[in-house]
Amino acid sequence: MDEPLNLVLFSGTDDKLQAAAVLTAGAAALGKPVNIFLQYWALEAFRADRIGQDHGLAPEAGLAGRVAVDALAAAGQAPWSETLRQAKDLGAVDIQACSLSMDLLQLESTDLDPLVDGVEGVTAFYLNAGEGQLVFI
Amino acid sequence: MPTTEITTTVDAKGLSCPMPIVRTAQAMKPLPSGVLVEVLATDPGSVKDFAASCRSTGNELIEQSVDGPVYRFIIRRK
Numbered sequence A: 001m002d003e004p005l006n007l008v009l010f011s012g013t014d015d016k017l018q019a020a021a022v023l024t025a026g027a028a029a030l031g032k033p034v035n036i037f038l039q040y041w042a043l044e045a046f047r048a049d050r051i052g053q054d055h056g057l058a059p060e061a062g063l064a065g066r067v068a069v070d071a072l073a074a075a076g077q078a079p080w081s082e083t084l085r086q087a088k089d090l091g092a093v094d095i096q097a098c099s100l101s102m103d104l105l106q107l108e109s110t111d112l113d114p115l116v117d118g119v120e121g122v123t124a125f126y127l128n129a130g131e132g133q134l135v136f137i
Numbered sequence B: 001m002p003t004t005e006i007t008t009t010v011d012a013k014g015l016s017c018p019m020p021i022v023r024t025a026q027a028m029k030p031l032p033s034g035v036l037v038e039v040l041a042t043d044p045g046s047v048k049d050f051a052a053s054c055r056s057t058g059n060e061l062i063e064q065s066v067d068g069p070v071y072r073f074i075i076r077r078k
Helices: A014-029 A040-045 A059-074 A080-090 A099-104 A122-129 B019-028 B046-057
Strands: A005-009 A034-038 A093-098 A118-120 A134-136 B006-012 B036-041 B060-067 B070-076
Touching (some): A005 A014, A005 A122, A014 A034, A014 A059, A034 A122, A080 A093, A080 B019, A093 A099, A099 A118, B006 B019, B019 B036, B019 B046, B036 B046, B046 B070
Parallel strands (some): A005 A034, A093 A118, B006 B036
Antiparallel strands (some): B036 B070, B060 B070
8 A cells, every 4th residue: 555646637627626536535545645746727726716616527527417516516525625635634645736737827836725735847746656556637 | 352332433424435434534543543433324335435445444344234324334443
């Protein structure tokens, strides 16, 4: 269990971020370290001024998917940002912004929600990833 | 002599995956080794999840039962 789970988050829609938050919280509950690398639209969703907003769903969700996701939220499912916060309280979860994506989106680290621990390049991410599994979402 | 008294109950009824496991891990973190924790959940996935999490964390799944929609687990902290 010592090798970390490594998640590269690319998509910025709420359904994909929720799926990533569930994977993260589950791993944290098992005591497995998690490294998260935020790229492109996922990084944009972590902007302090936008993290609580509606980020939409992946195109395949369609109207029925929207209804299903809303029903789960109405039944009490926490937003993905809250699930990630709990995962960070529970275990070793490190969330890093991709420095290239920071340039692309013209962001400073002060623009990001405190859930994000720092900014790093892909090489640092690979070094921390070790021999652990890597998942791209 | 291991304790047989349940010291903490985690009410995870109505919570979807992975929150029953997350709430249980949060509740167990400050507890001393050997104590018994009762978990109540309605997520059907929690049956396999608690079996798997106990295998990987070293906590012991002492007992599991189901009463209508509610699953009950008794777990001994490692």
